[in-house]
Amino acid sequence: MNKIKLIISREYLTRVKKKSFLVMTILGPILFAALMIVPTWLALRKDTDVKNIAVVDKSHLFINKLKETEYAKFEYIEDKTIDQIHNNFSELGYYAVLEILPEITKKADAVHLYSEKQPGINIKTHIANTMEKVLETKNLRDNGIAENMLESIKANVDLRTIQWGEDGEAKESSTEITTVIAYISGFLIYMFIFMFGAQVMRGVIEEKTNRIVEIIVSSVRPFQLMMGKIIGIALVGLTQFILWIALTLAIVTGAKAVFFPDLENKNNQEIVAAQNLLTQENVSIQASTQQEMPMSKISKMLNAAKSINYIKILGIFLFFFIGGYLLYGSLFAAIGSAVDNETDVQQFMLPITIPIIIGFIVMMNVVQNPESSIAFWFSIIPLTSPIVMMARIPFDVPTWEIVLSMGLLVITFIGSVWLAGKIYRTGILMYGKKTDYKELWKWIRYKS
Template identity: 50%
Template sequence: MRNIFLVIRREYLVRVKKKSFLVMTVLGPLLFVAFYGTVFWAAASSVDTKTVQVLDESGLFRNKFKDSETLKFVFTDKSIDSAKAAFPSSEANALVYIPANVIKAPKSVRIYAAKNVSLDLKSDIEKVIEKEIEDIKLAEAGITHKILEDSRVNINSETISLSEEGEKTSSSGAATVIGGICAFLIYMSVFIYGTQVMRGITEEKTSRIVEVIISSVKPFHLMLGKIIGVALVGLTQFVLWILLTTALTSATSAIIGSQLSKESVQVAKEMNKAQVPGQGMPGGNVDNPVTEVLGAVASLNIPLIIGCFLFYYLGGYLLYSALFGAVGAAVDNDADTQQFMLPITLPIIFSFVFAQFVLRDPDGTLAFWTSIIPFTSPIIMMVRIPFGVPAWEIALSMVLLILGFMGTTWIAARIYRVGILMYGKKVSYKELVKWIFYK
């Protein structure tokens, strides 16, 4: 046990003290926040007010085009030929021609510009014209636009879980998002840190350092120490990423939020006031998006999700890293690892693919069996848990994952004890099976 602890301590300190670890631990959140800030900055700075000339021969759209923060409409009474001739010298970005027979021939509308107009600008202009033509045709049929709008109903149902504890509000959207994020994080961590174990063992083997280490440490203790040591490194980096990203994202959001214009805030308030009482939250209050998000997250069993995430994160890593370690001990260089990587990575990839179907039916047969099998349970079970999973299924999945880790570790140890000192031999699957049953 003491030797395992020494190996864990060495593996942890060697990797944590590396400049690459420190740089990536700090640089990862900074890059994420930089991307996050750049997107918002680009979205805010790319909004330019465009001027659009409108030549309306029908006279139906004089007051229908409304100015906004991005569009300014200017009407002209010139003929189409004169308007086109004067357009290049004007400051307008586009010229909209609406013929007199637009009701009978709506496709006769033309948009002229020095260059191609953007899809958004074209869409905005077309929507205004389409809406006015619809209103005119509905009025001719004796139906006002208001009657049509009143007939449209927006259903926003509330999901409630019925259990022995009674009724409890739930959120399918929040469960889907949280489950997907947890599954993706486990998927990435297994690949990143499992590969680190494999490469670390391969480097020590090729440099012959392992020959010195094996003289004082049993192969199984060495392999187990490496696996746990790298797991702690990954967990440390993971926790630091969460803390730094949360802090930086909060600071960036506060800075961006303080720069929002008062007009935008006022518009949001007016839109909230304009909503019909009783269509929001209970009691006639207006729906608040922030409140809805917080309520959706609060409806989930957060302590259970965090606890299960840590267990399946470590369990999935330990199971696969043992196999990665066996591959690293069996080969002499990184090029030879490719032939043995496919059987290990396929279950991980299949798990991520199956997760897309499990999100649609978290209680189906596929969801149950893939969340029980140790090779797929770390990802699939984390997709299911936010939706609610019976305690016995979680317990069975955890027990099988522990047994799976013990089994893969035993197999990896049998391969490791022979392969770690094997040089210059091309290893095959048949040879690996022989190593497992060597006495």
């Protein structure tokens, strides 16, 4: 027992002290934080680069009806033809020219946007959407439908999902946040199994190629050496995981304070604004009085995020991480022991990587539809369950399914560790011999 501790601490310390560990520990959270912050930042960022678009409206239907946005201004030009603008395009300083032909009411493509650069998708959709709305309104009016009637027809649905907990308490939930958490947990398990499983394999190959393995197994049992390595590397993985969470939280919190100092205020402002809007609408339009006040999207998300049971997810995550890692880590160790150098691993890698990758692909599907039968079976089968079950957990899986999946995983990893131990103790002492599956089967049947 004392010796296995020695092995664990060597495996752990040599890896944690490596520069690459430090680099990964720092880079990981920066990447994670960037993944979370950049989209928010992009969404909130004001596009300062406003583009001037000249509008030559021959139908006269759209004059002053194309609304300015953060990124586009519209200038109506009546005294110039398209050709004239084209000739002086660079001097006039327009980004693009929008030509609307008179037959726009009948022909959908009677409108053109000329520019030197390919215009962005948001400009295109903005113009198209606005024009559609203007035309729709015109059509309705032409058919004798009054404007206030139009307003009262408009409806607004904001679906709030509320979950009934087992304690009977109703909680506001957010499909979006749950999906994100499901993705992240499934992905982390997938990544950890691959990253640290491969480390186990490389460690075994290193000991074999350095020819130190026989010296060590003259002091400890081969099984102790294998388990010491697997456990030591698991601890490295857990350390990295914990550091990542801590650093990511620190970076996100720090970045929030720097980039969006008014985020919380903004929430409140939005709510106030929404209320104001509502009161105004209430005054003018009776139909919408029945509508409930819409909550700000962000504050709603925050509410939902608070309702998720992180402790439970983290606990189950650790279980599936350790279980999945032990299952695959031991198989990776067996492969490492069977080959002389890393270039020979290909033939044995395939049967191990395929279930992991299948698990990953199924996971992508599962977050869309966590109750499907595919989701059920792949989260029960031990080879894929760590990844797939983890992606289902945020959606609340029945307890018996979790217990069944965990139980099967435990049985399977005990089996795989036992099997790997048999291959390992023979493999580490074999040099210069090409190993195939037949050979492995022989090793498994050897008496110790």
